[in-house]
Amino acid sequence: MITKKKIILDWNPPAEVHFKFNVDGSVLGKPEPAGAGGVLRDFNGKILCLFSCHLGCLVSNAAEIWVIKVALGLCISNVNLRGRAISIVNDSKVAVSWVINGDFGSLAHFNIISEIHSNLKILGDVEVIFESRAYNSYVGSLAKMGSNCAGDFVEWGDV
Template identity: 50%
Template sequence: MDGSVRGSSGQAGMGGVLRDWNGRVVCLFSFFVGSMDSNAAEVMVIHKAIKICSSSSFLSGQVVSIVSDSQVAVSWIHNEDFGSLDQVSQISFIRSQLKSQEGLQVVYVPRMFNSLADSLAKMGSGACGDFLHWM
């Protein structure tokens, strides 16, 4: 998953790809999230990804790795400091889900591995219409 913010306008979007253990795409999503900075967009997309995964009976009892290319957002989730007060409720939700759902994790992976999620996030930041599609 990825967050994207358009230049000085601050129009933000989020996008993500859910894959199974074999790398097959199971779900795609893209959403417009309003005006915010890039760190807020990254936290928001982690929050959304957890909600999407939690709503799926397909994923019940499965190991789920939420992969982000934002070291800042991942560090806010795993450490006591979490940046802006605007993200308190989202980070608290994420932390509580990580504690209560065995097999759920949020990890950092460098940007080069998320080109499809990046494209979906950019589409969301352009307010092209929200979508969530299960394969």
Template identity: 50%
Template sequence: MDTISTILLNLKESCSEVRQSKTLRLEDWVPPPFDSLKFNVDGSARGTPGPAGIGGVLRDYTGRLLCTFSNHIGIQDANTAEILAIARACELCVSRPELKDRDIAIVSDSKVAVSWVNNDEIGSLKHLQVIYDIRNLMRRLGSVSVSYSARAANFVADSLAKKGSDSGEVLLTWSNI
């Protein structure tokens, strides 16, 4: 079993207690179009503020895992964690030359974070620098978008973010792209 499969198996087992809201409709992950990539990201804070983490998973149109990350980010609020997860995905994509001209969809389950990144207005001065950094990274990538998707469709990223909240470990795994 490869490293990413082992990580996902452990996450699935450790997150079996995930609660389902009555209003949350369980959705399956939807792959990106042919020859495109999707980077599902999430932030987690265990309090307002509280121990926080970020996580994400990059997949191709076949669902093959290309990258996973999970980081503890200290004591933060949920919005900061969500913005930092988007920023980390952008940084990772920029760090790989083979991703420069690929169509990449970064998907978050935070409507607030997505609107801050996509709009000219800034929702919070606290996040101003990170939002500018995200926009600059996106320009360097070429064809990249940031969009919203329901939490249920973002289960793996959610699990990785919660793992980051709960531990000081840094996880970053790449497969062949």
């Protein structure tokens, strides 16, 4: 008998004095209701911000770009995060590549990615990176809540 092992990976913390904002987009079809969710933590794993929101009807790549935009907007809204080292971590290689390289293939995403680039300049020491979905399951649940129109929320802790 063959047994399957499920590997559960813990959250991977950022370097000391850095912040990590794990984000995820979720779409319930193609295109269907989309949502975004995220968790901002410090290097000790302390949760500083949680969010979930509905994005309307989108395709998956658009939802993954929008969630990066939402996270950056939240960082800008909190003056204590400006100039701080923050990693925005997404589990979509395509979305991260589009943001980093500016090669997004469709003019439909031009305005969103332009706004992301502007927000990155405002914040300073912020990077957008890809990390496997295995590290992002909690954030995926928040994104699915947004897809299901379960109610938008943002909750801040002490930053």
